[in-house]
Amino acid sequence: MSRVGRRVGQRILCRAGFAARGQCAIPNSSHRMPKKKQSSRGSRPARRSAGAVRRRTTKGKTGSWQRGLRRALPAVILTSLVLVLAWVLWLDYRIVDQFEGRRWALPARVFARPLELHAGKGIAADDLVAELGLLRYREVSRVRAPGEYRVSGDTVYFHSRGFPFPGENTPGRLVRADFAGHEIHRLGDASTGAEIDLLRVEPVPIASIYPGHGEDRMLVRLEDAPPLLLDALLVVEDRRFRDHHGVDPAAIARAMVANLRAGRAVQGGSTLTQQLVKNYFLTNERTLSRKLNEAVMSLLLEAHYDKDEILGAYLNEVYLGQDGERAIHGFALAAQFYFERRLGNLEPEQIALLVAMVKGPSWYDPRRHPDRAIERRNLVIDLLEEAGTLDPEAAALARKRPLGVTDAAPTGRTPFPVFLQLVRNQLLRDYREADLREEGMKILTTMDPLVQIRAEKAMQASLLRLPGGKEDGEAALQAAVVVTATGTGEVAALIGGRDPRFPGYNRAIDAARPVGSLIKPVVYLAALERPGSYTLATMLDDGPLNVKLANGKSWSPQNYDRQSHGRVSLHDALVHSYNQSTARLGMEVGVESVARLLARLGIERPVPAYPSLLLGAVELSPIEVAQVYQGFADGGYSVPLNAIRSVANRDGQTLNRYPLRISQAADAQSVFLVTSALRDVTLQGTGKSLRKRLPPGLSVAGKTGTTNGYRDSWFAGYAGDFVTVVWLGRDDNRPTGLTGSSGALVVWADIMRRISTRPLVLDAPQGVEWLRIDPATGLLADTGCDGALELPFIQSSQPAGVAPCARRVSEKARSPLKWLKGLLN
Amino acid sequence: MNRPARIRLPVLTGLLLAILNSACSVPQKPSPAPAPPPPDVTIVPSSRELAAETPSGPVRELLHKAADQYASGDLDGAAATLERAIRIAPSEPLVWQRLALVRLDQGDWEQAETLALRSSGLASGNAGLRKVNQDIIAEARDAAAGGR
Numbered sequence: 001m002s003r004v005g006r007r008v009g010q011r012i013l014c015r016a017g018f019a020a021r022g023q024c025a026i027p028n029s030s031h032r033m034p035k036k037k038q039s040s041r042g043s044r045p046a047r048r049s050a051g052a053v054r055r056r057t058t059k060g061k062t063g064s065w066q067r068g069l070r071r072a073l074p075a076v077i078l079t080s081l082v083l084v085l086a087w088v089l090w091l092d093y094r095i096v097d098q099f100e101g102r103r104w105a106l107p108a109r110v111f112a113r114p115l116e117l118h119a120g121k122g123i124a125a126d127d128l129v130a131e132l133g134l135l136r137y138r139e140v141s142r143v144r145a146p147g148e149y150r151v152s153g154d155t156v157y158f159h160s161r162g163f164p165f166p167g168e169n170t171p172g173r174l175v176r177a178d179f180a181g182h183e184i185h186r187l188g189d190a191s192t193g194a195e196i197d198l199l200r201v202e203p204v205p206i207a208s209i210y211p212g213h214g215e216d217r218m219l220v221r222l223e224d225a226p227p228l229l230l231d232a233l234l235v236v237e238d239r240r241f242r243d244h245h246g247v248d249p250a251a252i253a254r255a256m257v258a259n260l261r262a263g264r265a266v267q268g269g270s271t272l273t274q275q276l277v278k279n280y281f282l283t284n285e286r287t288l289s290r291k292l293n294e295a296v297m298s299l300l301l302e303a304h305y306d307k308d309e310i311l312g313a314y315l316n317e318v319y320l321g322q323d324g325e326r327a328i329h330g331f332a333l334a335a336q337f338y339f340e341r342r343l344g345n346l347e348p349e350q351i352a353l354l355v356a357m358v359k360g361p362s363w364y365d366p367r368r369h370p371d372r373a374i375e376r377r378n379l380v381i382d383l384l385e386e387a388g389t390l391d392p393e394a395a396a397l398a399r400k401r402p403l404g405v406t407d408a409a410p411t412g413r414t415p416f417p418v419f420l421q422l423v424r425n426q427l428l429r430d431y432r433e434a435d436l437r438e439e440g441m442k443i444l445t446t447m448d449p450l451v452q453i454r455a456e457k458a459m460q461a462s463l464l465r466l467p468g469g470k471e472d473g474e475a476a477l478q479a480a481v482v483v484t485a486t487g488t489g490e491v492a493a494l495i496g497g498r499d500p501r502f503p504g505y506n507r508a509i510d511a512a513r514p515v516g517s518l519i520k521p522v523v524y525l526a527a528l529e530r531p532g533s534y535t536l537a538t539m540l541d542d543g544p545l546n547v548k549l550a551n552g553k554s555w556s557p558q559n560y561d562r563q564s565h566g567r568v569s570l571h572d573a574l575v576h577s578y579n580q581s582t583a584r585l586g587m588e589v590g591v592e593s594v595a596r597l598l599a600r601l602g603i604e605r606p607v608p609a610y611p612s613l614l615l616g617a618v619e620l621s622p623i624e625v626a627q628v629y630q631g632f633a634d635g636g637y638s639v640p641l642n643a644i645r646s647v648a649n650r651d652g653q654t655l656n657r658y659p660l661r662i663s664q665a666a667d668a669q670s671v672f673l674v675t676s677a678l679r680d681v682t683l684q685g686t687g688k689s690l691r692k693r694l695p696p697g698l699s700v701a702g703k704t705g706t707t708n709g710y711r712d713s714w715f716a717g718y719a720g721d722f723v724t725v726v727w728l729g730r731d732d733n734r735p736t737g738l739t740g741s742s743g744a745l746v747v748w749a750d751i752m753r754r755i756s757t758r759p760l761v762l763d764a765p766q767g768v769e770w771l772r773i774d775p776a777t778g779l780l781a782d783t784g785c786d787g788a789l790e791l792p793f794i795q796s797s798q799p800a801g802v803a804p805c806a807r808r809v810s811e812k813a814r815s816p817l818k819w820l821k822g823l824l825n
Numbered sequence: 826m827n828r829p830a831r832i833r834l835p836v837l838t839g840l841l842l843a844i845l846n847s848a849c850s851v852p853q854k855p856s857p858a859p860a861p862p863p864p865d866v867t868i869v870p871s872s873r874e875l876a877a878e879t880p881s882g883p884v885r886e887l888l889h890k891a892a893d894q895y896a897s898g899d900l901d902g903a904a905a906t907l908e909r910a911i912r913i914a915p916s917e918p919l920v921w922q923r924l925a926l927v928r929l930d931q932g933d934w935e936q937a938e939t940l941a942l943r944s945s946g947l948a949s950g951n952a953g954l955r956k957v958n959q960d961i962i963a964e965a966r967d968a969a970a971g972g973r
Binding site: 116118119120121197198485486487488490635637646657659660661662663664668721761763764765766 | 881882883885886887901904905908909911912913915916924936939940942943945946949
């Protein structure tokens, strides 16, 4: 005590409390003394130094001057009282408003999707460990406490921390997960041995949206704070906290004496209440009036609120460090920032260090100045021992311990700025910017960090293998990736450029580029929606065509290989991405119906119905393309892509849910036909190199896209659990030299290989049957036909004729006709 | 509507809730609606028929939870639980049907109809489940047409 006395934090020292008055404030020329006291003698005569004559003349009138003063005195006093009262009321308003209204600006916390675990879940042990790593679990040799894990062979033991979110407030538990290959074989409670049907692991925090001035904090309630912390604060900072009324004259007097002796400001007399007020109105101004204001506000604060409320506020308000633009406020966040522990789990010497740092978080920064920090920490431990708060053994032990801070501060910057941008865009439709920054909202998003990280790695690795993929800089080959979940349209991952950590131009959302052949499935769907006119076996003319345009010009698209392929089946035209037959088909179906179908599939921007639309002259962003392909993956049901599941307020009550809403964009049967053809694209068509790029058994459907001059390389497609869209191109629109298959497909395959757990399943919906077709004629085939294809048909639309290659019409081939007949009768 | 008999919404939902619980082979929970004699028995498949299609562990657990929330009137909570089940098993028709039912009770006719259609699209081998969906669709259309 004698060595440190009642020192206050260095930031507060000299700025708050009367103790510092003699040292800091009076020499300061800018101070403003209360006007009433200094006006009559101080400055006025100095200003009247104009001449002695006037002074002499006034001297003679002293009697009347005094009489005047006497007469005016009551008015002067009254005016002064009114002014003082108004000043106090103003301070009262400010401090109460601060304390009540915006007690703490709390940043919004953004979370990934919670990982769901159950037996049969397609996840490898490494994935679970990766997720636990993102949650900053510690690997230990024996799992005892929440936040710890251990791997033993094919088994992962971990103690979850519990799920503190709306609708499900489950406590943490000791879990045992047995893996068999890439699947959970058994999930159980390691303490009881009971099976666990379903476990939701707490979600990974992926970002925070900070208040404008960068204040970051985590709240702790007074009753949850460790008693040692509270005792230490009072012992070190304000021993008479429980007795004073906001200002402690004894402490000030002591500090003044100490400061006078030392000849400089070595000690402060600020109470915790004064420090709290100081923290509320952070400023470096060191004037007497500020200190007076703070003193009065402290008295007012104590008059309005009890000691516990003030101490509780102090715990969360106090400034304890800086991380770039992020200011670390409050002990709970400081515990996490310095030790990566919850406040309740700190060791005595760690608590002592935090209390030591109140005096000067930057001067005593334990990462940058460990010697200073440990010296002051031990001083605090001495004080605690003297005060009897720590017994001598505990104190001796604590003094011997190292600082215990983690090497690197956990960063406040999000590793996923691109996804966060999507989340912000969606939030700003429903909330004000200020609410996002200050209201402490908890935002549960759809992002799957395992998928996101794998997609990033796959993109970066495969980009390097592509021609031109290594060069960096403004003209570099750029990439954008969107991954969404089938069924729900939840965005699982988003990549906005070749550097996924760079928050700049977000190509996944903002770069609208011509989509090329990615449009073709839409054209074919528009045709197949008319089963009376088109089936996958309908023969199309792939000869050259010339379309007269409204402006008098003509449009003559050509095939990629500059060849015409004669008569081709609709199936083959899509699988091989022929332009001439597609354009002809689209003109028959009508450009308008293709544009309308695009709108039904969720494209909100106006799409001009020019014939060139049929070959993808429309510009869409990768996320819009994902929206369209989501409709294909979901069997014709369109679901708006979504990045947020729910938003809760700081108390955990749900403010907003973003429910699943689906609409039927196209009928399931026609979409199934398109999906079967898109599957064939990946087996025999423009995407056939996928066969060697994907693991056997991972069936997928997808489409390549290449635009004029190789400016854009696209691949869009889906398997059982994800829809993925990849775009490659350059910001300056220079050619990439890549087609959809030589560029984007490579990245797409690498991503799907790493994230897919379910293959595409071609389960024909009701009313669709598979038939064997002769591709040369589009007619029914049998075993006598070479190269016959199995194609799905909507019932009542199957070919009526039999191919010449079929030696005879088998009963098998006839049976559907019979069936049809029976149906019609 | 070519339906033989109009069945009142609470009856339908009560029945479906009962089926859900029996399908998951747990002690039947009391249904929120009174259980009058079914006027048209063909509307719902037998429990056995549905039990054959009973989803596995995690989805079953969520269906139970949703049934509890539904029974206690927490329709938003039930919907959130069912969406969670859809994330785990997007091809499970029963879950889509439950969600259709919740939307029906919330008066969201359009979603009820579309979700029931989606459920049927996934249930090509399950006539019983499709029949229930047809009834949900018919109810939703009637209600939408009647401005209920």
